[in-house]
Amino acid sequence: MVTSYIGLGSNLGDREKNINSAIERLKHLKDTRVSGVSSIIETKPVGGPPQEKFLNAVVKIQTKLSPKQLLRELQDIELQLGRIRSVKNGPRTIDLDILFYGNKRIKEKDLIIPHPRIKERDFVLIPLGEIAPQIVKRLSNEDNKKDKYSKAVNKKSKAG
Ligand code: AMP
Numbered sequence: 001m002v003t004s005y006i007g008l009g010s011n012l013g014d015r016e017k018n019i020n021s022a023i024e025r026l027k028h029l030k031d032t033r034v035s036g037v038s039s040i041i042e043t044k045p046v047g048g049p050p051q052e053k054f055l056n057a058v059v060k061i062q063t064k065l066s067p068k069q070l071l072r073e074l075q076d077i078e079l080q081l082g083r084i085r086s087v088k089n090g091p092r093t094i095d096l097d098i099l100f101y102g103n104k105r106i107k108e109k110d111l112i113i114p115h116p117r118i119k120e121r122d123f124v125l126i127p128l129g130e131i132a133p134q135i136v137k138r139l140s141n142e143d144n145k146k147d148k149y150s151k152a153v154n155k156k157s158k159a160g
Contacts, residue, residue: 001033001062004070005099005132007115007124008057011045012091015055018081022094025077026059032070036060038127046121048089058099058127067101071111074098099124100135119143 006026010018019040027034038058045051063070074096081094099115106113118124119139129136 001064002102002104003035004061004063004101005128005135006059006061006074007095007097007099007128008059009054009095009097009123010093011052011054012093013082016040018094019055019057021081022077022096023057023059025080026061029061029063029065029073031064033062034059035062036131038130041123041126043123046123049087051091054123056123056127058124058131060131067098067104067106067111067113070098070101099128 008019008022010022012018023034023037026032036059040055040057043054043056045054065073078094078096083093083095097115098111098113099118101113104113115124118128125136125139
């Protein structure tokens with residue numbers, strides 16, 4: 001079993017119902033167990049056309065599915081809940097993202113794990129921090145180290 005974190009978002013239709021239905025469906029995924037659910041928070045849309053606010057949550061699962069199988073299952077749930085892909089980054093009934101899959105790093109055309117831009121997205125960091133504070137702490141430590149490193153490099157290059 002691998003621990004994975006799934007990000008959920010909805011800003012179309014009955015947002016709370018969409019998030020809760022997606023969580024119910026995650027609970028019924030084969031070879032998968034839901035072991036943590038964050039609270040649902042309301043957030044402002046980031047990027048894309050002007051649109052309504054989102055509801056977001058993060059769910060922790062234990063799964064035997066491979067990352068690709070998991071992605072396919074999530075896309076199935078999106079379709080079942082009536083997601084239509086029209087405008088890029090536009091409004092959506094439900095969006096499901098694999099944030100982490102154990103410690104695995106994947107960079108393929110259709111699957112990037114850890115999900116890119118987690119660190120810039122409060123709508124992920126806030127619910128993730130609720131159920132996985134150690135991960136958010138680690139991410140912020142990585143950032144601090146990077147910050148210190150780039151400051152040191154800057155100082156060095158200014159010093160000549
Ligand atoms: P979106 O429209 O934001 O749901 O993006 C969906 C696309 O992102 C799909 O075609 C996926 O193949 C791709 N994708 C890349 N990495 C991930 C990930 N970690 N979780 C979910 N979708 C991903």
